[in-house]
Each structure stands twice: as C-alpha cells, then as structure tokens.
Amino acid sequence: MKSILPLNRHLIQRLGFGLITFMAVLTVVPIIVTVIYILVRGAPAISWEFLSGFPLEGMTAGGILPAIIGTFYLTIGTAIFSVPLGIAAAIYLSEYAADNRWTRLIRISIINLAGIPSVVYGLFGLGLFVLFLRFGTSILAASLTLSIMTLPVIISTSEEALRAVPPSFRTVSISLGATRWQTIRRIVLKEAVPGILTGVILGLERAAGETAPILFTGAAFFLPRLPVSPFDATMALPYHLFVIATQVPNMPIQIQYGTALVLLAFVLTMNIIATVIRSRARARREW
C-alpha cells in the first residue's frame, strides 16, 4: 500500500492540474469563436461604401456611417462628463476622505451603481435628462445617461491605481515642503495615470457598446443626415444593430454581421489600447 501511494498522489495531481488547465483554456474559446464567427460572416460586407455611406432602401443596403459617427460622438460626450467627475471622485476617496460612515456610504453607492441594470439607467435618463431637463432625445441626454453608468468603473479603477502608489512617496514629498495637492499632482497622479487611463478606456468601451441606456434617451431608428448639435438625436452602432437584426424585414444577413464587426472592432481597439498602456507602464515601473 505504501509503495502505491506516491504514484496515486502523482496521478491525482496530474489529473487535477489537467482539469484546471482545461478550464482555463475553456475561457479563451468563447472570445475566439465569437471574433472568428463575426469576422467570417461580417468581413464580406466591409467596404469603403459600407463604412462611409448612408443606409439605403430602408436600411437593407448602403452603409452605416451615421451609426459609426453617432457612437463616436456618444463616446466623446460620455468621456467629457464621466472622466473629470470620475477621476475627481477617485482622488477624493483615495487621497482626502477619512474612513468614516460618510465615505463608506459613497463606496457602497458606487458598488451598487455598478450593479444597476443598464435599461434602468435608460429609463432614469429618459425621466431626468430627456423630460425633466428638456434635453429631448439627444446626444447630450444619452451621453449623460451613459456617463452615470460609466462612473463606477472609472472611479473604482482610478482609486485602485491611486492607492497602488506607495504611501512613502507622499510622506517624502510632504516632508520636502510640498502641499498635499502638489504631492497629488506631481507625484501621485503621474504614477497613477496609466492605471487611470486603463480604467477610463474600459469604462468608455462599455458605454460605446451599450444599447439600453441610449434606447430612450438619444438613439434614433433612422436619420437621413448626421447630427449637427448635442441636442440632435443620433444613430449609434449598438442600437442600429438591434434595429437591423430584429426590426427590419428582409435584412441581408451580411449587413447585420458587418455592423457587428465594426462595433466589435471599435470596442476591441479601445481594449487593446488599454492593454498596451497598462503593460508599457508595468515595464517602466520604477519601484
């Protein structure tokens, strides 16, 4: 019995290890399959005309330019509101706030904000921005709605990045006659920027791909022209995809997957940029 035991242990270890490896590989499969599937089915639709043209013949032909531009505007609009607010909140929580009931309440709110279903944000945006503040279904209202949804991501990742800066840097800076704000601006923020940027991009990428929050607040079914002011409604890639996948009869499947591919490329590009920034910062890290 004694001589068999080590062999059994060895076998169990190998089985367990194999199982864990298999599980890990399994997580890669969906993303690869999705990307390949969308790529194969959508690639034939991609052409200059598709990317730079307006939808034609009840959207069953032509391009998706208004949706691309719209998603671009919405992402920029979301960034304008959520980035300064999110970073400011993160600085407050990481650098200034004491650990008391009030800051715990703020933290719990942020966590819960992240858990609210996006369609609820849509409804909230409709009530507050579109109707009460009379922004109408517009880029402005949709951007503000997306901003609220994005804030928790930006705040929590930025706070994490700020907290990762060693406390000793702050002490040393203060001891050299820096004020708290000078320390934050010249040392802490400088070190945290890559992490903050990663959080910002991940947050905005989520905003770019969302349908529900813009559904009632700014997205248009079809517009014959590009939006010219923040008070115009706009077409957007995710909503356009929803429309042509479910609402338009006799829709060529190619255009659906082409649209999906463009959206996927938009979001993945942002994701890759975030990853590159993060890994570059890690390699450069000096402590």
Next chain:
Amino acid sequence: MDKIVIEHLTLQYADGTESLRDVSLGIRENAVTVLFGPAGGGKSTLLRCLNRLNDLTEVRSASGRILIDGENILDPKTDVVALRRKVGMVFARPVVLPMSIRQNLCYGLELAGEKRRYKLDEAVERSLKLAALWDEVKERLNEPAIALSGGQQQRLCLARSLALQPEIILLDEPTSGLDPISTGKVEAALQELKKEYTIVLVPHSVQQAGRTADYAGFFLQGELVEYGDGKSIFTNPRDKRTEDYVTGRFG
C-alpha cells in the same frame, strides 16, 4: 545654544496609545543629538513632531510646546510648508521619488518656486558633495534615481533634504538597511554636516548612538529617562534603566 526647545510634550494617538509623556529637552545647535532606546519608546514620534509630519497621522491630542528659534511650531497658525523646508528629514528606508537623480534633488526647490537653472545646478552639486555622493553620480544626474544602490539612494535622500538648505536635519534610523561601508559614509557625512546644521538622529543601534552622539537622550515607553552629553550617558549613566540598556541587559 539651544536650537530646539521641547517643553512638556505629551502626545496621544487616535487609537489611545500614549506615545510621548511629558518630554522636555533642549537640542543644541551645530551638534548631533541622538534619541535612542528600544522600539516603541516615542523617538520617531518626537522626530515627526519637529517637522509636523505627525499631521498626516491620527493624533488625538498633543500638549506642550516645541520652540524652534523661539517660535512654537505646534501653534495651528504655523506655516508647515515653510517649517518643513527649514527642518529636513531622512527616513529609515531610502525612498527616492520616481524621477531622475537631478529631479529628486530639485523637487523641493522647484516647489519653493526656484526656476533659475544655475541656482538649481548649484544646489544639486552642493548638496551631493555634502552627502558625499557627488563623485559617484556626477556623470549620470539624468538617470533614474532608482538605479542607484541602496547606500547611494540613502545619501541621495540626505542630499535631497540638504538641497533645500534647511537648518535642522532629522534622521530616522537612516542606516538601518545599509551595509557597514555605506553606514560609515553616512555617519562621516553627519560629522561634517554638524558644523553647519543642527542634527537630530534616531540611530539604529546603541553602538551607532555611542559613535555619533554629541548629546543623547534615552527614551523608554514614551518617557525621556535621561538626557545629557554623549560621553557621560554611554560611559557613566545616572539612571539604572539607561545603564541596563546601554550595557545590553535589555532591549
């Protein structure tokens, strides 16, 4: 002449621990004053009172006065930024800021509003020479400071405080992580520096206290047990507890 006069300083942290109990002493100008004793005695706390770095931690109550050049720096109206420029500090672990050697040295001066290049260059050279580091780094001032060895980093930290031309230098176990050769260099630098500055040192061992002290105070659990000139405190202590500690019977 006493540069710093501490009168009946008592300090309690927010968690209720009493860190200093009715401490009174005068710290001489142009001398190395050593504060020594076992861990938890309040040495570092006292050091951090002298440049108000304790403002960053949760202090529940502090009473007493600390006079530097006759002014009570515990007064809420004290300009702490100006105070910290006048009272430089070197920490136990060398913490170089994530920038070049030169930028580390210029950081405090630039914050103080100094923009003139020749003034900054002057300060860099002067402070590095004072910290006995100039010859080792003069060719690579623009390299990241983190590339230096531990001993060099600690001397850079010393030079960084000196660049601000302070009047008092506080050192909190500055050689605790250093090899004997680097330690020797730092100690030798201190002996040079005391000609111009007032130096308050928390040493990392009794031996270092004995080597460096012109004046020494023995701290035990928040109390200043004995204070006097270095020679007598290490060779002929008045208090039994000081004697037991200095001779290695506890600690």
